[in-house]
Amino acid sequence: MKQAIKQFLVLGCVALPLWLPVKTLAQAPSSFPDFTQLVEQNHQAVVNISTTRTERRNAPPQGQIPPQFRGMPEEFLRHFFGFDPRQESQPRRGPERRAQSVGSGFIISEDGYILTNHHVIDDADTIIVRLSNRKEYQAELIGSDPRTDVALLKVDAEALPIVQIGNSDNLRVGAWVLAIGAPFGLDYTVTKGIVSAKGRNLPDDSYVPFIQTDVAINPGNSGGPLINLDGEVVGINAQIFTRSGGFMGLSFAIPIEIAMNVVEQLRETGQVARGYLGVQVQEVTSDLARSFNMDSPRGALVAQAFPGSPAERAGIQSGDIILKFNDKLIEKSTDLPPAVGITPINKESEVLILRQGEEIIIRTQLAPLDEMASGSSRAAPAMSSEVLNVMLRLVDEEQLKTLNIPFGVEIEQVREGLASRSGLIQGDILVSINFQPLRSIEDVDKALKAVPAGQSVPLRVIRNGRSNFIALTLE
Structure with missing residues (x-):
């Protein structure tokens, strides 16, 4: 084995392009980005978030009645054997315990507004924010949105360092990005990588087109910023795909414009209202595109417009293909829910559809998101x-x-x-x-x-x- 490795290394050396000019080899390292300025520019606005919550675990039921005594009169069981049938199936209240968790966040305003993930602060009794100068503040939860996994906190402070907010729409696949957070509680850890893909949809997250990266993200990084080479925050690190509990090369961040839309609503009303169009859509496959006489697969195929929905009232029909929603091109079906979700309700929207070969613009007003139910058959x-x-x-x-x-x-x-x-x-x-x-x-x-x-x-x-x-x- 050692011999084989030795041969591989030697062959590797032989395979080097010795004809390559020295100038080219010398230039290669300089093309690698220098992250030091980005870290110095942003690390003071990144915070550590620790939460505590009270958990009570129920103890097993007390006074289990042996099988041979079951069916006897209650008074008889209580008087002679000390069993109380009323307590048999009721679990006892176990001892309380304090559970702690750690996450990350970043400051978006000098007067103390902080962005993080909903799952970082979910069910917390107390939220403590620690700044880079080790000052600690008890944070107030302004509001959170489980659908997008975004939460907005507020601390009582002034003249705080803040991050610069960017736009993930300008982010390109292959671009360098940086993460700052507290993996496993290790404060202000910096990791880097590239954008692997954009517009990823994950199970149960239809309203978030995630940014996929290979930046090393681990438990404790949640809620921290994803930063581009211009020093702007383009996402909130939120999830990883893992089989081990740790980083495996697949990390997912919430686009910052989705998060800031939530922030705006939380600051104004304390809650998030999401637009509802009322269509069930599916992907346009190559076979379906041919059957619709389309040059290539694109858009979101309307499988059903729900009765009484804004879509049905506007005239959108089953079989229509939505190509554009307001200014957002719909390349695939998963592009539609986020575009609809961030659109203000009761605001007129333009929907460009393809109907039997003809492009039509339909105008509609979205309603607040409502859950629809459907039945089964006979x-x-x-x-x-x-x-x-x-x-x-x-x-x-x-x-x-x-x-x-x-x-x-x-x-x-x-x-x-x-x-x-x-x-x-x-x-x-x-x-x-x-x-x-x-x-x-x-x-x-x-x-x-x-x-x-x-x-x-x-x-x-x-x-x-x-x-x-x-x-x-x-x-």
Whole structure:
């Protein structure tokens, strides 16, 4: 093994481009950024945040009744055996304990406003902020937003050092970035890396297009700033992907403009109101793009516009492809929720859509975000579709009402054929084929037989209460 390593090193030396001019080799180190000025410029505005909260763990239930005594009268059990059935299933109140956690933050105003993550201060009884000069302040929580994982604190101080706020829109993939924080409680630790990707969507975080970096981030870095080479904060370090509990090369930061939108609302009202358009969207795949006669996949395909929503009232329909929302280009479906979420409610918005090959501008007013629920399914007698090779049954009126759809047919059984090869499964409800409504089972084969062989058409499907489009290619 040692011999093999030795050979590798020697070969590596031989492989060096000896013809390379000395000047080029000498210039290479100078292209590496000098982070010292960035650290000196920003470290005083970075703070350590420690929190304490009270936790009470319940003790096991007291006075468990042995099986042989169960069913006896309560008075009998209490008098002769000392068992109280009323307390058997009730856990005892265990001892209280004080839990502590550590995170990071940064000062955004001279009068003491501080940004950090919601999860750093969640459920905290007390929040202590320590500055770089070791002064400590008890912080007031102005407000926080779990959806974006942003929290705003305030300390009673003046003339504090502050960071410069940048704009992550100007950040390019491959650019150098710097993080300052307190990993594992080690104050003012500096790490660096590059931007690996932008606009990352993580599970349960549809309102945050994360900045992905390879900056070393560990527990305790949460809430600290991500800084570009101009010395501006472009993000808040928030999450890592890990299998070990520590850094593995995948770190995620909240874009600073998302955070500052939250800050503005928290300072004004103490809470965050998020815009609601009322559409369920899906990605435009290559197959779907061909079926919609698009040159390339782009935009967010509207699978459903919820009844009574701003989208439905404005005329947005299932099958529309949203290409632009106000000034934001929608390249993929995950671009839409953040663009809608940061738009003020009751403000008119412009939506550029593609509808059957024609671009249309629709104007709408967003409403406050509201949770929508959808139901599940059932139906009546089945018939066969010759083209799809499936058994279908018409969806009844009650189920249509539950699913908020005007018509549809449900797949009861899938055999080997076009349906199975296209990914259709039992329980799928077919609503339209190539925008032709399916009001009866006969409409399915009628619509499919009108499509030339080899052509892809969009098929609208309701699966598990959610509306989607599938590209169906006729054979």
